[in-house]
Each structure stands twice: as structure tokens, then as C-alpha cells.
Amino acid sequence: MRWLLLFALAGSCVRLPTAPALIDDTARVQLVGSNAAEAIDFTVTRMSDGTPYHLSDDRGAVVLIDVWATWCEPCRDSLPVYDDVAKQFASKGLKVYAMSVDADPKVIAPFLAELKVSLPALHDPEAALAGKVLKVRQMPTSILIDRRGVVRRVHEGLSDEFLQETLADVEAVLAEPPAKR
DSSP, rough: OOHHHHHHHTOOOOEOOTTTTOOSSSSOOOETTTSSOOOOOOOEEETTTSSSSEGGGTSEEEEEEEOOOOTTTTHHHHHHHHHHHHHHHGGGGGGEEEEESSSGGGGGGHHHHHHHHOOOOOGGGGHHHHEEEEEEEEHHHHHEEOOSSOEEEEEEEEOHHHHHHHHHHHHHHSSSOOOOO
């Protein structure tokens, strides 16, 4: 049911307040080939205990990060979808995180509880990382990172093809052989 609601919001997105305006409001999808880029790493705060989360700690797993904020209406619909995706693919090695760019960390846990989302929450105050390093321009934005730490897909906003593309990309990256160490 959540996924059907998501399709009703096709094309919806919210720009980051400090981000430059897009040319149009269509969703942007960037696909990166498996050998096209180097691994990335970053550190943000885990909301559960305030400890640092390092992306490199998840090397060997496929990681999907949903960048969102409590003031983003489309994020209310995308977060539960990612929660379902996390449950569906966890046994295959997918880790999904909800990374909030809200300035006030106190608003994050109640918002996720209201949506009944159990994803591990990360905090990037005022989009310091999301805007400058990950180049997020609007929300929701999902970032799919392979087992080597290479960004393989960036999807901004919501679109008709959103769920099918997300599932297909997750399955494709999960099907790749584990990274050699």
C-alpha cells in the first residue's frame, strides 16, 4: 500500500533551502558504472547513541542512504518505502540508513516513530555533508553505494519509475560478486 501512495506523488521533490534551483522539477537519476569512480567515505552521527557512523565501516555491504528532512512532505512517503526495502533485502547484504539533514536532532526520532519507520537514523545537521560532499540538491534523494564504497546510483525526488528503478538497481548491485580485499 505504501508503494501505491508513492506513485501518486510522481515527480514530487523538495529543494534544499541552500541548494541551487534545478532547471526543472523532474527527478534526476545518475547511474555510475562499477569501475567509474573511487570509493567514498564520510562520517555523520548515529541518532541511536550519538556515536560516529563511518561509511567505511560498511565495506562489504551494499548501502542505500535516504537523505531526508522532517519538513519534506515527499519524504513522509519515501521513508516507509525504504523501510520495506531494507526488510526485503537485509538478508542479502543491504543496509539502509535514513540520513536527516534537520538542524535540530530532537525532531528526528519522533518523526520516524510517527511514520513507524525503524531504519537506523543518521544525522547530518543542516546538510553539511549531503550538500557539499554528496551534492544533494533536493529531497528525498537516495544514494546507492556498492560493496567497495563506490556510489552507483543517485536518485533525486520521486517519480513514476522510482520503486521499480530502486529495486532493480539494488538487486543488480547485490548480485555483483563481493569485493576482493
